Amino acid sequence: MSSKERYYGISERVDVADACDEAVESLKTLGYAIVDGGYSAEELEVFSVAFDAARRAAHRAGGGVDALRLIEEHNTVRLPFYYDARLLQLARNARIQKVVSQILAKYHVLSQQNGVINPAGAKEYNQGAWHRDLPYQHVVFSRPLAINALFCIDEFTETNGATMVLPATHKQEAFPSSHFVAKAAKQIVAPAGSYIVLDCMVYHTGSTNRTMTDRRAVNHVYTSPILRQQIDLPRFLGNNYTRDPELRRLLGYEVATPSSVEEYFAGRRRKLKS
Ligand SMILES: O=C(O)CCC(=O)C(=O)O
Numbered sequence: 001m002s003s004k005e006r007y008y009g010i011s012e013r014v015d016v017a018d019a020c021d022e023a024v025e026s027l028k029t030l031g032y033a034i035v036d037g038g039y040s041a042e043e044l045e046v047f048s049v050a051f052d053a054a055r056r057a058a059h060r061a062g063g064g065v066d067a068l069r070l071i072e073e074h075n076t077v078r079l080p081f082y083y084d085a086r087l088l089q090l091a092r093n094a095r096i097q098k099v100v101s102q103i104l105a106k107y108h109v110l111s112q113q114n115g116v117i118n119p120a121g122a123k124e125y126n127q128g129a130w131h132r133d134l135p136y137q138h139v140v141f142s143r144p145l146a147i148n149a150l151f152c153i154d155e156f157t158e159t160n161g162a163t164m165v166l167p168a169t170h171k172q173e174a175f176p177s178s179h180f181v182a183k184a185a186k187q188i189v190a191p192a193g194s195y196i197v198l199d200c201m202v203y204h205t206g207s208t209n210r211t212m213t214d215r216r217a218v219n220h221v222y223t224s225p226i227l228r229q230q231i232d233l234p235r236f237l238g239n240n241y242t243r244d245p246e247l248r249r250l251l252g253y254e255v256a257t258p259s260s261v262e263e264y265f266a267g268r269r270r271k272l273k274s
Contacts, residue, residue, distance in 0.1 A: 012086055023197060027147070029236045031170040031202030034188065035095055035195045036271065037151065044153075044193050049088050050215055051115060051153050054080035058115070076127040077115030079231060080218060081093055087113070091220050092250070096149045096195055100222045103144050103199075109252045110219040111146070112230040118161040118206045125206065130166070133200035133221055138173045146200035148224040151179040153216040156190045161209035163188050170201035225255045232256075 001215040014025050023033035025191070058077045059065050069073040081088040090108050100102050100108055119125055133148045156162035169176060176184070187207060188196050198204055200221060209215050221230070233251045234241075242248060 008256075011123075020095065020102065024067065024102050026097070027144075027197060027199055030167045031102045031199040032165045032167065032204075033099075034190050035099060035149070035197050036191075037090075037093055037117070037193045037195055038095055044273070046086060047090065047218075048153055048159070048216075050084040051080065051218065052075045054087060055117070057083035057114060060182045075117040075119055075127075077117075077272035079113055079233075080115040081113055082237070084103050087218060090151050090218050091152075092247070093149075096220075099197060100147050102225055103147055103214045107225055107249065108147075108222045109225045109227075109229065109255060110229070110233070111223045111227060111252075112219065112248050114219045116150070116206070116217045116219050118217075120209055120212050120214050122208050122210050127206040128161075128208070130181070131203045132203060132205050133198070133219075134227075136200070139171055139201075140171055140174065141201065144170070144199050144201070145227060146221060148200050149222070150198070151220070151222045152190050152192050152194050152196065153219040154213075155192045155196075156188065156196070156215065158187060158189060158195050159209075160211045160213070160215040161207045162190070162215075164205050164207050165198065166203040168198040168221040169203045175203060188255060191211075225252075 013173065016022050016025055019035070028032035039265060055077050058080065059068065059074075060071065061083070062068045062116070065074050081091065092112055116126070116127055117125065133145055150163065164187050165174060166184055168184055168231050188198055201221075223229075229252050234256055236254045237251065239253075241251070247252065258267055
């Protein structure tokens with residue numbers, strides 16, 4: 001059969017000029033896309049080392065793995081860039097920023113950066129269950145309000161628990177039936193250095209890691225500035241963390257809720273002056 005596309009009765013078509021447009025189209029229709037982060041092998045090695053360093057530091061800061069296990073936090077590294085600044089680059093990746101700007105708006109905020117460990121040896125973990133990244137929300141948005149970008153530190157394979165998605169479920173309020181889940185679930189295998197980008201409302205889950213090596217990733221959730229961050233980054237990092245205006249905006253320094261009428265007025269004065 002000829003590979004030439006054949007169609008009729010079509011007078012409008014989505015225009016796709018580059019990899020960013022392809023990702024945007026896929027995100028809008030299916031709710032997911034794979035984006036190559038564009039990093040060299042040397043850079044990927046740096047991220048791998050930085051991830052492990054952040055994991056060790058976060059475990060120490062959290063009182064050790066056993067203490068974290070009690071609250072099911074031992075397979076998550078909250079804000080890994082706080083423990084190893086090299087990981088902040090992952091949140092600022094130019095290709096991801098372009099996709100997120102196109103889907104949300106140029107002004108979006110980093111709500112979360114989480115190191116995700118899918119543990120070796122088929123152990124259960126907190127991301128191994130169907131969920132949305134805006135959990136408990138049974139709504140459909142006419143435009144996305146939140147996008148997540150899961151950076152694969154390791155290759156994602158069928159055997160090490162690559163993420164599964166239920167395509168297009170960002171367009172449906174309720175979690176689908178077991179029949180749909182069994183029929184439609186799709187596993188996203190991806191090379192190390194890729195981002196698995198999801199509409200936060202598409203149902204997804206990690207799957208079972210049947211290898212003897214942990215599968216590591218770093219998840220980012222970017223949101224419209226009207227949504228609150230998982231952890232209040234400006235308060236956590238302190239006002240002197242960075243002077244870079246673009247980074248301050250991404251980290252949410254411009255969206256702190258005023259704590260008094262006076263503070264609200266001060267914000268108005270700053271806004272009207274600029
Ligand atoms: O570990 C995975 O494959 C999925 C991660 C995930 O669902 C999340 O971080 O929200």
